[in-house]
Amino acid sequence: MSFAERMLKIDRRIIFLVIGLCTLLPLLYPVGLPIKISSEVRGVYDHIESLPERSVFLLSIDFDPASKPELYPQAIALLRHAFRKNLRVIAMTLWVSGTGMADQLVTQVAKEMGKEYGKDYAFLGWSPGGQAVIINMGQNLYSAFPSDYSGKPTKDLPILDGVRNLKDVTYMVSLGAGRPGVEEWYVFGKDKYKFEMGGGCTGVMAPGLYPLLRSGQINGLIGGLRGAAEYESLIGQKGKAVAGMDAQSATHVAIIVLVIMCNVFYFSLRRTSQAQGQVG
Amino acid sequence: MIFLRRQLPLLITLITGLLFAGQYYVPHPASEQMLTSATKWLQIIGGFALILGVTSLFHQHAVKIKRQEAGWGYSLILYAGMLGTIAVGLWANGKESVNGAMTAFGWVYNFMMVPLQGTMFAILAFFIASAAYRSFRARSREAAVLLVAAVIVMMGRVPLGEYLIPLSGDVSSWILNVLNSSVRRAILIGVSLGAVALSLKIIFGVERSYLGGGKE
Numbered sequence: 001m002s003f004a005e006r007m008l009k010i011d012r013r014i015i016f017l018v019i020g021l022c023t024l025l026p027l028l029y030p031v032g033l034p035i036k037i038s039s040e041v042r043g044v045y046d047h048i049e050s051l052p053e054r055s056v057f058l059l060s061i062d063f064d065p066a067s068k069p070e071l072y073p074q075a076i077a078l079l080r081h082a083f084r085k086n087l088r089v090i091a092m093t094l095w096v097s098g099t100g101m102a103d104q105l106v107t108q109v110a111k112e113m114g115k116e117y118g119k120d121y122a123f124l125g126w127s128p129g130g131q132a133v134i135i136n137m138g139q140n141l142y143s144a145f146p147s148d149y150s151g152k153p154t155k156d157l158p159i160l161d162g163v164r165n166l167k168d169v170t171y172m173v174s175l176g177a178g179r180p181g182v183e184e185w186y187v188f189g190k191d192k193y194k195f196e197m198g199g200g201c202t203g204v205m206a207p208g209l210y211p212l213l214r215s216g217q218i219n220g221l222i223g224g225l226r227g228a229a230e231y232e233s234l235i236g237q238k239g240k241a242v243a244g245m246d247a248q249s250a251t252h253v254a255i256i257v258l259v260i261m262c263n264v265f266y267f268s269l270r271r272t273s274q275a276q277g278q279v280g
Numbered sequence: 281m282i283f284l285r286r287q288l289p290l291l292i293t294l295i296t297g298l299l300f301a302g303q304y305y306v307p308h309p310a311s312e313q314m315l316t317s318a319t320k321w322l323q324i325i326g327g328f329a330l331i332l333g334v335t336s337l338f339h340q341h342a343v344k345i346k347r348q349e350a351g352w353g354y355s356l357i358l359y360a361g362m363l364g365t366i367a368v369g370l371w372a373n374g375k376e377s378v379n380g381a382m383t384a385f386g387w388v389y390n391f392m393m394v395p396l397q398g399t400m401f402a403i404l405a406f407f408i409a410s411a412a413y414r415s416f417r418a419r420s421r422e423a424a425v426l427l428v429a430a431v432i433v434m435m436g437r438v439p440l441g442e443y444l445i446p447l448s449g450d451v452s453s454w455i456l457n458v459l460n461s462s463v464r465r466a467i468l469i470g471v472s473l474g475a476v477a478l479s480l481k482i483i484f485g486v487e488r489s490y491l492g493g494g495k496e
Contacts (some may be wrong), residue, residue, distance in 0.1 A: 008414075010413070012410040016406045033443055036449055128329075129322050143316060144323070192304070245439055249438040249440030253440055256434055262412075
């Protein structure tokens with residue numbers, strides 16, 4: 001077996017080790033390379049920045065713990081920004097398995113920013129039906145969520161004064177890891193009830209949402225850990241996303257090097273076999 | 281019986297399909313009220329669908345355990361996990377914490393579900409790297425184009441990539457905004473037109489497979 005053949009059949013545990021080290025070492029010894037801000041992320045930031053105080057900001061936390069590493073930092077950065085701007089924050093989720101995590105997330109950031117439940121923010125929890133919940137909220141928010149996550153009637157929450165349905169929402173961001181997520185919020189929500197909307201998603205989903213972004217159907221997109229790191233940089237509160245960017249950088253470069261290596265060995269093997277074929 | 285099995289569902293589909301397609305364009309309060317009621321029904325049906333899903337899962341794994349099929353031990357673990365979670369969930373009234381104190385349901389969520397789901401997602405990076413090494417080869421011109429585009433986007437999406445090749449960020453952004461967007465949009469338009477065509481076929485009773493193939 002030639003060297004190229006041996007390298008192409010390399011034990012996958014070696015690849016696992018390389019990736020493991022590329023993730024671990026930058027986390028232990030961060031480099032802190034500068035992060036360039038993209039226009040997609042700036043779109044969401046600038047819109048929140050332009051909102052007057054006490055505007056209604058709806059955050060739909062449409063993911064579960066599987067996507068926590070990428071979307072949790074996005075949600076934290078967005079909530080910090082919204083609370084800093086004194087917006088009325090209404091949080092909810094369309095993913096039942098993300099309910100507990102979303103509750104902890106909102107409570108944690110609200111506590112950190114000194115916000116009061118019911119007056120400055122509310123967490124509506126989860127309601128069954130997926131996209132039907134969006135339409136129902138567009139028709140009547142109190143019908144979709146008669147009570148909040150803690151069981152208090154939503155009609156008694158001062159934060160919802162003057163909010164009847166999605167038409168009364170000033171800005172909405174869906175942080176989605178799949179369906180229902182950003183696309184459903186646009187199709188069943190924004191299109192009919194005409195509120196301004198931005199999106200956040202995992203890195204692998206981001207390319208699929210670019211058509212919505214380019215056509216102006218969403219005014220910004222926070223994609224993956226990179227998007228979260230950009231948002232953290234914009235609000236000036238660097239957190240887990242910025243810390244994770246070094247690890248992601250090293251992992252991406254490692255995968256690229258592996259792919260190049262595999263192609264070099266593949267072509268060398270192909271050339272050898274072609275040469276042998278000509279001789280034979 | 282044929283009327284109940286075939287004609288009535290087709291009639292309901294025809295009427296509701298046309299009614300709600302038209303409803304979108306009628307902003308009258310009565311029309312909006314109808315939509316509010318219908319979406320409430322949909323939410324209730326969604327709740328029942330959840331029960332149906334859980335029941336079906338229980339049934340499927342019960343059969344596996346009963347017949348002691350390969351991997352029936354995993355089904356047993358699934359049963360224990362589901363029943364245990366349902367029991368603690370009901371006990372805690374679905375709350376992860378009460379007055380700041382974590383409930384048993386909260387413990388299951390925070391210390392079992394969150395790390396398990398996180399682990400499943402995290403190990404993907406290792407398998408993707410291994411799969412990329414084994415299969416991402418420029419065997420044809422199309423594969424080569426895909427390979428080059430992937431390398432540029434991967435470089436352009438991380439600070440180290442932009443530091444090593446400063447142009448990679450802009451090129452990556454161009455690929456995503458222009459090439460990717462236009463192709464995705466074409467796919468989206470195709471899929472949407474297909475969905476409209478299928479909806480019309482279902483509404484007018486041309487497509488009937490959703491009725492099932494039971495006895496007439």
